[in-house]
Every structure is written in structure tokens, then in C-alpha cells.
Amino acid sequence: MDRLSILRLTLHDRLVGHLVGYRSGKNLLLFAEEFAWDPVRPTLSLITHPRFPKSAELLKRDWARHHGVHPLLSNLLPEGALRELLAQSLKTHIDHEFELLAWLGRDLPGALVATPLAPEDVPKTLLHRLAFEDSADIEQIQPIDLASKFSLAGIQMKFSMKEQDGRYNLAQGGTGSADVDLGDWIIKTPSTRHAQVPLNEYSAMTLAAIAGIDIPDIRLVELDQLENLPPINLPLEKQAFAIRRFDRRHYQGGIERVHMEDFAQVLVKYPREKYGAANYEQIGRILYQYSGDGIADVQQFARRILVNILLANGDAHLKNWSLLYSDRVTPRLSPAYDILTTRAYIDGERSFALNLADNKDWYRASMDSFRRWSDKSGIPWRLIKPHLDDTLDMARTRWPEALQQQPMLERHKDALKAHWQQLHPDFRIRRG
Numbered sequence: 001m002d003r004l005s006i007l008r009l010t011l012h013d014r015l016v017g018h019l020v021g022y023r024s025g026k027n028l029l030l031f032a033e034e035f036a037w038d039p040v041r042p043t044l045s046l047i048t049h050p051r052f053p054k055s056a057e058l059l060k061r062d063w064a065r066h067h068g069v070h071p072l073l074s075n076l077l078p079e080g081a082l083r084e085l086l087a088q089s090l091k092t093h094i095d096h097e098f099e100l101l102a103w104l105g106r107d108l109p110g111a112l113v114a115t116p117l118a119p120e121d122v123p124k125t126l127l128h129r130l131a132f133e134d135s136a137d138i139e140q141i142q143p144i145d146l147a148s149k150f151s152l153a154g155i156q157m158k159f160s161m162k163e164q165d166g167r168y169n170l171a172q173g174g175t176g177s178a179d180v181d182l183g184d185w186i187i188k189t190p191s192t193r194h195a196q197v198p199l200n201e202y203s204a205m206t207l208a209a210i211a212g213i214d215i216p217d218i219r220l221v222e223l224d225q226l227e228n229l230p231p232i233n234l235p236l237e238k239q240a241f242a243i244r245r246f247d248r249r250h251y252q253g254g255i256e257r258v259h260m261e262d263f264a265q266v267l268v269k270y271p272r273e274k275y276g277a278a279n280y281e282q283i284g285r286i287l288y289q290y291s292g293d294g295i296a297d298v299q300q301f302a303r304r305i306l307v308n309i310l311l312a313n314g315d316a317h318l319k320n321w322s323l324l325y326s327d328r329v330t331p332r333l334s335p336a337y338d339i340l341t342t343r344a345y346i347d348g349e350r351s352f353a354l355n356l357a358d359n360k361d362w363y364r365a366s367m368d369s370f371r372r373w374s375d376k377s378g379i380p381w382r383l384i385k386p387h388l389d390d391t392l393d394m395a396r397t398r399w400p401e402a403l404q405q406q407p408m409l410e411r412h413k414d415a416l417k418a419h420w421q422q423l424h425p426d427f428r429i430r431r432g
């Protein structure tokens with residue numbers, strides 16, 4: 001018999017179901033009946049929302065995967081160097097997603113909590129569903145006392161930290177009974193590959209906010225304000241980029257989780273599919289149809305796509321857009337994150353991440369591309385056009401001067417200003 005381990009999945013202390021991981025690598029996500037039948041259940045993913053046409057049917061099925069975990073869960077894990085660092089310190093392989101999830105389960109992005117189950121705690125109904133007589137073949141994944149946890153998704157080195165009096169402490173991931181240890185800031189440390197990414201991101205996010213983009217609090221913090229960072233390679237740069245987590249909220253003296261999911265999760269795609277598997281029409285259509293305020297969210301979404309073009313950010317892929325479930329049930333477009341001038345690092349870069357009206361080339365995008373995007377998304381153009389005009393107006397009148405005041409490296413500013421001259425006349429911005 002193939003041995004297995006089980007994780008209990010909860011959302012806001014409600015049982016969602018169990019993830020069963022077999023030694024062979026196969027794993028099954030089984031929803032609890034009490035979750036599946038509850039018409040006012042908290043939303044785990046848009047496809048499980050009671051209003052989603054097939055949700056009842058989907059929740060009755062076993063979600064099986066033969067390697068790695070389901071995209072809904074896989075997208076909660078770090079990618080790249082961060083995953084390697086984690087796998088190394090856990091002495092496991094980067095492909096052992098079930099184990100990574102077991103160890104990071106108390107501090108995942110959003111509000112899902114995964115807890116390793118002891119064999120004696122496995123519910124009888126679950127044993128039956130798995131066709132087991134008893135729990136003899138079940139192993140518990142031993143919780144490891146990680147000195148540091150870094151369960152954030154994404155590529156760049158980043159840490160969830162808790163701020164107190166201007167110092168930042170690595171979050172311990174809610175190891176205690178309460179969740180007072182959860183981090184409320186994401187700290188992105190400087191890159192050893194690209195110069196001054198934190199200054200770039202801080203500057204680009206600031207310009208985005210000026211053009212009407214909704215962003216969380218951001219700061220630049222000195223590296224010596226960061227306590228107990230794990231041993232990582234750092235370049236000779238002094239500052240990190242800090243952004244307040246919108247999936248954590250201060251509440252009665254502690255910090256509580258707010259659920260979120262990125263659009264790779266919404267569309268059931270793996271992280272590796274984040275560039276190719278969808279387009280901006282699909283995101284627009286979903287926001288318009290399912291958001292608690294579809295009109296406001298597609299207006300904000302259109303502004304953001306335009307700002308990404310204007311700021312030469314080629315990285316607005318599926319994982320850089322999220323839904324936030326502040327009331328536990330209803331999706332809204334989350335605040336913006338991960339906006340930076342990627343053209344500063346990639347010579348000759350000229351494309352955004354996903355298709356907009358069948359085009360990925362910044363310099364071919366025009367107002368007409370957005371009109372076609374809105375048509376294809378089923379969104380009335382008259383709802384969108386004034387927001388694009390306003391975004392452009394702000395960018396043209398305020399950015400040239402605002403850019404001068406930003407900490408971004410001069411050569412990166414020059415790359416951005418050169419980009420502005422190359423844009424379609426509809427979007428061109430005069431030099432400051």
C-alpha cells in the first residue's frame with residue numbers, strides 16, 4: 001500500500017477539506033461535505049463561489065494531481081531562488097510541493113491554513129473515502145521548527161516581516177496558538193542580478209499612485225532595520241522595498257488573515273503558465289461579471305494596464321493580479337503590487353506580459369487597443385474611456401516632474417523617458 005500523509009485545510013477556522021499526499025507523488029484534494037453544502041461558505045477560489053455556475057459539481061469531485069499539487073495550492077508556494085532556499089533549509093527537493101505546503105501551511109498568502117494531521121486525528125469519514133480500514137498507513141509530517149519562514153509566492157527574494165517601532169522582524173508564521181506572529185509587511189531585499197530594484201519599484205509604484213492606481217502603503221527601509229534575515233546573498237545596496245500586506249489586517253490587538261488569490265489560481269493555471277495561458281480580456285470579463293463592484297474594478301483594471309504600458313513594466317502576468325475577499329465571500333480586485341520599470345533591466349524589451357486585443361507590443365498599443373479590449377471583454381467602452389483619459393492626463397501633467405524627485409537610478413530614469421518617446425502618439429509623454 002502506498003503510504004500517505006494528510007493536511008487539514010481550513011479557511012477562517014472553518015474546515016474546507018483535506019489534501020492527501022501519497023509517497024508516489026500523487027495527491028488528492030477532497031472537500032468536506034460541510035463546506036461543499038454550505039451556501040454561505042467563505043470563498044476559497046472563485047470557482048468554489050456559490051454563484052459560480054459549476055461550483056457545486058466541482059466540490060463533489062476529488063481534485064487529483066499526479067505530480068505536484070493542484071494549481072490552487074501550487075500558486076501559494078514560492079518560485080525560483082526563494083523556493084531553493086526553502087527546500088535547502090528543509091532538506092527536501094524543490095518539486096516536493098506537498099511537503100513544502102505542509103511546512104509553510106500556517107503562513108501562506110491569503111487566509112488558507114494547512115495543518116499536518118496526526119494519524120489518530122484523521123476523521124473516520126475520510127478513512128472511508130480513501131478506502132482505508134484504519135490509519136496504519138498514514139504518516140504524519142513532523143512539524144519543523146523553522147527559524148525562518150518565507151512562504152511568499154513570486155520569484156524575487158522577499159520576506160514577510162512584522163514592523164515595530166521602525167524595525168522589522170522576520171515573521172514566525174503564526175506558530176503560537178494565536179496569529180500574533182503573522183507578518184504585516186512584505187520586504188523585498190535588493191537583487192544580486194539587477195541594480196537597485198527596490199528604488200525602481202518604489203518609484204514606479206509612486207508614479208502609479210499619482211495616476212490613480214490603488215496601492216498599499218510602501219516604504220524604502222534600510223537593510224540594518226531588518227532583524228534576523230536568513231543568510232542570503234545581498235549586493236552592496238542599502239535599501240529594501242517594503243509594502244504593507246493587504247492579506248493581513250490588524251484586529252483586536254492581533255493580526256488576522258484576509259483571503260486572496262491570484263489570477264493563476266482563478267484560472268487554474270500553474271505558475272509556469274503565468275505569461276502564456278490567458279489574456280487581459282479574460283481578467284476583465286471575470287472582474288466585470290463576478291466582482292462585488294464590477295464597474296469600479298474594470299475601470300481600475302484598465303487604468304493599471306495603461307500604467308504598466310506607460311511605466312514599461314513587462315511583468316504584469318497572471319500572478320501579479322489578485323482578487324481579495326475582504327468580506328470572506330465577495331471578490332474585489334486587490335490593490336496593485338509588483339509594478340516596476342522592467343525595461344531598465346532588459347535591453348530592447350518591448351512587450352507586456354499578456355495579450356491585450358491580440359497584441360503584446362507596447363509600441364503598437366493605442367487607445368483603439370483598449371476599445372477592442374473592452375469590446376472583447378463585454379465591458380461598455382463609455383465606462384472605460386474617461387478613466388484612461390484621466391490616467392493619461394495625470395501621467396502627462398505630473399510624472400515628468402515627479403520622476404525627477406524619485407530615488408530611481410538616473411540611467412533607469414533615462415530608459416523610462418526614452419520609452420515615453422517611443423510610445424504610440426495616443427500615449428506619448430513629453431520629457432521632463
Ligand SMILES: Nc1ncnc2c1ncn2[C@@H]1O[C@H](COP(=O)(O)OP(=O)(O)O)[C@@H](O)[C@H]1O
Nearest residue numbers: 153154155156216243244245246247319337338
Ligand atoms: N502588498 C501585498 N499584500 C499581500 N500580498 C502581496 C502583496 N504584494 C505582493 N503580494 C503577494 O506576494 C507575491 C510576490 O510579490 P511580488 O511583489 O509579485 O514579488 P515578485 O517580484 O517576486 O513577483 C505576489 O504574487 C502576491 O501574491
Ligand SMILES: [Mg+2]
Nearest residue numbers: 154319320338
Ligand atoms: Mg510578482
